[in-house]
Amino acid sequence: MAAYIMLSTLTDEGRKTLKERPERLGEVNKEVEAMGARVVAQYAVLGGYDFVNVIEAPSNEVMARLSMDLGSRGTIKVTTFPAMSIERFIDMMQPSSDKQ
Amino acid sequence: MSVYVLLMRDHSEGLKAMKATGPAAVQSVVEALERWEVKILMGYRMLGRWDQCYIIEAPDNFKAYRATLAQEMSTTVDTEILPAIDLPLFERLIRQSAQTAGPHSWQISWWARAARFAMYPYAYQRWAWKFFTEHAVYGKKKWGSVRAPCIIISNHQSHFDQFCLLKAIPPRIRTNLFFGAAADRWFLKGRREITLQPWYQSLVMGLYPIQRGGGSRTLEYPKWLLDQGANLMLFPEGTRARGRHLSHFKHGVSILALEKNVPVVPVYLEGVKRIRPPGTKEAIPGPVAAHVLDPIRFDTGTSVPEATERLYTAMKDVHGRILQAEGGSQTRSRSPS
Numbered sequence: 104m105a106a107y108i109m110l111s112t113l114t115d116e117g118r119k120t121l122k123e124r125p126e127r128l129g130e131v132n133k134e135v136e137a138m139g140a141r142v143v144a145q146y147a148v149l150g151g152y153d154f155v156n157v158i159e160a161p162s163n164e165v166m167a168r169l170s171m172d173l174g175s176r177g178t179i180k181v182t183t184f185p186a187m188s189i190e191r192f193i194d195m196m197q198p199s200s201d202k203q
Numbered sequence: 204m205s206v207y208v209l210l211m212r213d214h215s216e217g218l219k220a221m222k223a224t225g226p227a228a229v230q231s232v233v234e235a236l237e238r239w240e241v242k243i244l245m246g247y248r249m250l251g252r253w254d255q256c257y258i259i260e261a262p263d264n265f266k267a268y269r270a271t272l273a274q275e276m277s278t279t280v281d282t283e284i285l286p287a288i289d290l291p292l293f294e295r296l297i298r299q300s301a302q303t304a305g306p307h308s309w310q311i312s313w314w315a316r317a318a319r320f321a322m323y324p325y326a327y328q329r330w331a332w333k334f335f336t337e338h339a340v341y342g343k344k345k346w347g348s349v350r351a352p353c354i355i356i357s358n359h360q361s362h363f364d365q366f367c368l369l370k371a372i373p374p375r376i377r378t379n380l381f382f383g384a385a386a387d388r389w390f391l392k393g394r395r396e397i398t399l400q401p402w403y404q405s406l407v408m409g410l411y412p413i414q415r416g417g418g419s420r421t422l423e424y425p426k427w428l429l430d431q432g433a434n435l436m437l438f439p440e441g442t443r444a445r446g447r448h449l450s451h452f453k454h455g456v457s458i459l460a461l462e463k464n465v466p467v468v469p470v471y472l473e474g475v476k477r478i479r480p481p482g483t484k485e486a487i488p489g490p491v492a493a494h495v496l497d498p499i500r501f502d503t504g505t506s507v508p509e510a511t512e513r514l515y516t517a518m519k520d521v522h523g524r525i526l527q528a529e530g531g532s533q534t535r536s537r538s539p540s
Contacts, residue, residue, distance in 0.1 A: 108247055108253075108256045110420040112297075112466065121226040122297065124279070125294045125298050126294070127292075127470050128290055128294050129284060131275040132468060143245075144210060144244075144258060145289075145290045146247060146258070146287035146288060146289060147287065147288045147289075147291065147293035148208055148285035148286060148287045149285060149286045149287075150283065150284075150285035150286070151285070152285060155208045155256075155287065157247070157256075157258070157304065158498060159230060176394055181317060182251075182252075184249040184251040184252070184253060184256075185249065185250045186247035186249045186250070186256065187248050188245075188246065188247060188248075188250060189229060189248060189255070189257075190246075191248075192229060192248035193230060194226075194414075196229065197225065197226055198222070
């Protein structure tokens with residue numbers, strides 16, 4: 104499974120929905136899992152975004168479908184970044200001679 | 204500890220350094236963050252507008268900001284730090300109303316006092332049994348001269364202070380004792396749990412709400428309680444102390460004591476902070492002690508600042524001796540009172 108960072112911002116409609124039905128937050132996670140992805144960590148944040156999600160998904164295609172599906176509801180705007188763990192990145196940066 | 208999301212974008216200088224030094228450049232970022240009391244929970248390298256994303260824990264906003272500033276000053280990255288709230292807590296916060304309830308004047312009635320007496324082992328004593336491996340009370344005899352109504356004051360170190368304190372107070376005072384508590388924390392409407400209901404706080408825990416920043420109006424209800432012969436418990440520092448120092452006292456206690464001519468009993472609590480310091484959720488069992496100091500009654504004509512200073516001096520004196528004893532032997536101090 105590959106990692107993705109999804110930064111999301113609520114729309115006006117999304118804020119209304121969340122205020123009326125806070126349990127939607129948990130329901131969305133179940134829907135994400137039904138699409139074959141997994142929410143690793145999720146935070147509500149202050150600043151330029153409303154939520155930061157760390158998601159694992161099998162491929163870019165699954166993640167693209169997920170982003171499209173979530174965005175199509177009109178409640179959030181999402182920006183998704185492919186990501187890799189820092190440990191893997193450090194490993195990748197090692198010269199190939201060091202790895203052997 | 205609070206959680207933050209730290210987004211980073213590498214400068215061209217940062218990319219050059221990464222090319223030149225390889226993984227050491229990334230590791231140096233991680234080490235630099237950790238040097239500034241920040242703990243990294245997760246770290247990711249990203250493709251797109253941001254290059255790195257860290258989920259970090261820091262003691263407070265200032266320390267998180269200081270750590271990111273140190274990163275920026277190293278001239279290799281631009282940063283954006285977002286204070287984060289874990290989602291279950293966020294969901295609970297949305298459900299909550301900002302409206303508060305209380306005060307409930309029925310809390311001084313005979314049946315409320317009987318209920319509090321009956322619930323005392325459940326509400327308070329079980330925590331003392333669970334988390335205080337030793338509970339010493341010094342100066343117990345000083346309660347002998349204390350008659351209701353009175354005001355008990357204490358240093359504020361932890362949410363466990365009242366458990367330590369109540370155990371040091373005789374039942375005749377304890378069953379008619381009321382604590383001031385922040386309305387926006389303990390008296391919020393709309394919570395689900397029974398133990399978080401405003402009526403539960405009034406009935407079982409003996410709390411009454413204090414509106415933060417409410418000015419002199421916040422003293423109306425405690426004055427009424429004293430008029431009814433009830434005892435008050437107040438933390439004159441206003442909030443839990445974050446360091447080892449004793450914060451300056453607010454004037455509320457002095458105003459009440461002078462206007463209602465009631466004695467003030469200072470009780471210094473020792474060791475409670477080690478059990479559950481501010482900002483933590485887990486409690487670690489340990490020994491605690493309560494030092495009951497001489498009751499203070501103010502003469503007519505004493506000004507509010509003078510009274511506050513006298514209360515502060517009494518507590519500061521014991522505080523200083525205990526800190527000195529702790530520093531000298533690293534063992535628990537014996538009664539300095």
